[in-house]
Amino acid sequence: MQRSRSKLEEVKNVGRGKSRIREKSDAIKVLNLIRRSISETTALGNISADQDSTPFKVLISTILSARTRDLVTEEAASRLFSQFPDSKSLTKANGKTVAKLIKPVSFYHVKAKRVIQVAKLIEQRYQGSVPNSLDELLDLPGVGRKTANCVLVYAFRTPAIPVDVHVHRISNRIGLVDTKTLEQTEEALAKIYDRKYWLEVNELFVRFGQMICKPLVPRCSMCNVRPLCNYYQTMVKTEKRS
């Protein structure tokens, strides 16, 4: 309950400017400007780029990452995989041991049970191989649309647009979309961006949200998306004039 309430608050806090749906060409310019303004990669970007990365590690890391800072996710995942690197080994793990390894990720007790449960199902249903279809991923416990899409993108390099609160907030602030839910944002972004851009939307927007277009106070003064951003043009500029 606590999780869904705070998630709802973040979803509401998109800071919309006057709504304006941009053209595809503007949307591509936005992506290029964001690409140029960020550095480093997200936790999932790092985990998936590791030479020992597997779809299983990406799936479990994505579950750990919910409501958890990137550095904490990466360190917890590293401790967990040093002892339980695959689904087979994790099925034999004890919940308390896993909880100790992944602490302090948020809800670590719940997530410890969840990742063991997921490992067991991966073994039983898929003989240890994480499925690469959205429907099969969504059928795993605790795997919602964002997590499933993250696995498609970061583990299988299959075009998809994982939408979390960062992607939702930034897309609405800029005016790429005018939506109320994460699902609507995913659908709207999939229309405005051709499939060839889908693999990078989550990575770029999430990192941009961590560095510049922050949830409560966006760092507009240092943002090079300003000329194309509805929020800046309609809210920040207006405040400055008055």
Ligand code: SF4
């Ligand atoms: S100008 Fe401000 S609100 Fe717009 S994208 Fe940049 S940081 Fe976010």
